[in-house]
Amino acid sequence: MERKEVLDELRTILTTRLKFDPARTADLTMETTLPKGLEGSLGLDSLDFIELSVAIEERFGLVIDESEDLAPHFQSMDALTRFICMKAAGQ
Amino acid sequence: MRRVVLTGLGVVSPYGVGVQPFWEGLCSGRCAIRPITLFETDGFRSRIAGEVPAAALAALPASRRRSRADRFGLAAAREAVVDAGLSLAERATAGVIVGGVGGGMLEVEAWYWEMARSGENPRRRSALRSVLPFSHAEVVAHRFGLGGPKETVVMACSSGAASLALAADLIGDGVTPLMLAGGVDALTRICFMGFNALKLLDPDPCRPFDRDRRGMSLGEGAAFVVLEDWEHARGRGARPYAELVSSGLSTDAFHVTSPHPSAEGTIRAMTEALTRAGLESRDVGYVNAHGTGTPQNDRTEALALAKVFGAGSLLVSANKSLVGHTMAAAGALEAVATVLTLRDGMIPPTANLDHLDPEIPFDCVPHTRRPASVAVAMSNSFGFGGQNVSLIFRRWA
Numbered sequence: 001m002e003r004k005e006v007l008d009e010l011r012t013i014l015t016t017r018l019k020f021d022p023a024r025t026a027d028l029t030m031e032t033t034l035p036k037g038l039e040g041s042l043g044l045d046s047l048d049f050i051e052l053s054v055a056i057e058e059r060f061g062l063v064i065d066e067s068e069d070l071a072p073h074f075q076s077m078d079a080l081t082r083f084i085c086m087k088a089a090g091q
Numbered sequence: 092m093r094r095v096v097l098t099g100l101g102v103v104s105p106y107g108v109g110v111q112p113f114w115e116g117l118c119s120g121r122c123a124i125r126p127i128t129l130f131e132t133d134g135f136r137s138r139i140a141g142e143v144p145a146a147a148l149a150a151l152p153a154s155r156r157r158s159r160a161d162r163f164g165l166a167a168a169r170e171a172v173v174d175a176g177l178s179l180a181e182r183a184t185a186g187v188i189v190g191g192v193g194g195g196m197l198e199v200e201a202w203y204w205e206m207a208r209s210g211e212n213p214r215r216r217s218a219l220r221s222v223l224p225f226s227h228a229e230v231v232a233h234r235f236g237l238g239g240p241k242e243t244v245v246m247a248c249s250s251g252a253a254s255l256a257l258a259a260d261l262i263g264d265g266v267t268p269l270m271l272a273g274g275v276d277a278l279t280r281i282c283f284m285g286f287n288a289l290k291l292l293d294p295d296p297c298r299p300f301d302r303d304r305r306g307m308s309l310g311e312g313a314a315f316v317v318l319e320d321w322e323h324a325r326g327r328g329a330r331p332y333a334e335l336v337s338s339g340l341s342t343d344a345f346h347v348t349s350p351h352p353s354a355e356g357t358i359r360a361m362t363e364a365l366t367r368a369g370l371e372s373r374d375v376g377y378v379n380a381h382g383t384g385t386p387q388n389d390r391t392e393a394l395a396l397a398k399v400f401g402a403g404s405l406l407v408s409a410n411k412s413l414v415g416h417t418m419a420a421a422g423a424l425e426a427v428a429t430v431l432t433l434r435d436g437m438i439p440p441t442a443n444l445d446h447l448d449p450e451i452p453f454d455c456v457p458h459t460r461r462p463a464s465v466a467v468a469m470s471n472s473f474g475f476g477g478q479n480v481s482l483i484f485r486r487w488a
Contacts, residue, residue: 050217057154066156066215 310415343477382409
């Protein structure tokens with residue numbers, strides 16, 4: 001799966017599963033950051049991250065291991081799409 | 092007077108995922124109660140239960156970080172919603188009532204034990220988010236876009252049956268024409284240890300109504316039904332499985348675990364259901380019993396059945412002999428079984444029943460399923476604290 005397609009799927013997850021206003025996700029790019037508190041970020045809080053990671057597992061058929069430090073992978077869309085592609089490739 | 096019909100069924104049981112394996116398993120008389128694999132059982136009086144098979148669970152699409160119970164609930168709800176053929180727009184009006192008790196406790200127990208043993212705070216925080224029983228209703232409503240009333244019923248072992256009763260009342264009162272109702276429960280250490288401590292578990296698979304019965308067996312699973320105002324179902328061309336004619340609810344107000352010795356509360360629940368249905372006791376051909384296999388329950392349930400129905404021709408069987416006591420899911424699973432009995436003219440047997448207790452004056456369908464054309468059937472569920480629910484279903488002609 002191409003990272004561009006993954007980004008589109010994440011946009012869908014944010015609107016359908018996390019119920020984000022489509023206006024908020026429309027201009028989403030690889031450079032967009034996720035965690036609350038960062039300038040120009042999507043503003044995800046800790047519960048949003050759990051919901052997002054569960055939705056990613058269900059959409060992409062992955063298992064995300066919470067015992068590793070996941071924060072760097074959920075920092076930006078660039079990092080997250082790389083992480084998902086790597087997991088999907090079984091690495 | 093609105094008629095309430097069932098137009099969709101969904102099940103996760105110790106026979107696997109789906110209504111079909113559940114119904115075939117029950118009718119086969121093959122007991123699904125086996126050694127527990129989910130957690131350590133060394134040193135306990137009873138070490139068996141009806142577990143949902145790991146392979147069936149692994150094949151489900153839901154994230155493994157959801158609680159085991161939520162994964163059961165999502166799978167059973169999906170099957171019911173698809174079976175009923177509900178559109179997105181119809182789902183948006185539907186309400187949901189779920190019977191739950193254990194919630195996501197299994198995962199929280201594992202999290203706590205890890206913390207206690209390692210002295211560190213485990214990272215797996217998502218294990219903590221679905222501990223409360225209302226999580227089941229929350230994830231099901233969210234996943235399937237159910238926009239109507241949402242409730243969680245915590246009534247111990249009658250939770251699943253109570254959810255159907257309350258959902259039917261919402262439809263009957265015209266609050267909403269469409270409800271998803273059911274029960275969800277996964278095995279947990281606290282439940283397993285608690286029932287062992289109460290000495291209510293049989294070391295061998297439970298044998299309801301048997302002279303030598305020594306207690307219940309635990310189980311786990313989920314079941315959902317789509318309940319619908321008949322006019323609403325007809326309007327969208329849905330074909331009902333059966334009608335949920337009435338329910339009777341009562342409380343013993345007697346003891347925290349023991350049923351009332353003269354069965355006053357259970358008699359009132361059954362009588363109330365018959366009265367609300369406008370039926371006589373002779374109209375009921377089959378009772379899907381609560382039938383746990385504890386000395387106390389089976390004795391008082393038989394006493395109540397004899398008082399309400401008279402000794403004799405009534406057919407009675409206990410699904411718990413096959414899948415164990417699935418706790419908050421039990422009433423919903425047994426409602427599905429009762430509905431399929433009406434549809435197929437087939438009564439699943441009571442397994443492990445070698446010597447009928449002389450105090451039980453009924454044909455309890457031992458070992459082998461029984462073809463029987465039944466027009467009206469009752470399903471009983473009695474929870475700790477004397478929380479009694481009787482449901483009456485009628486075959487859809």
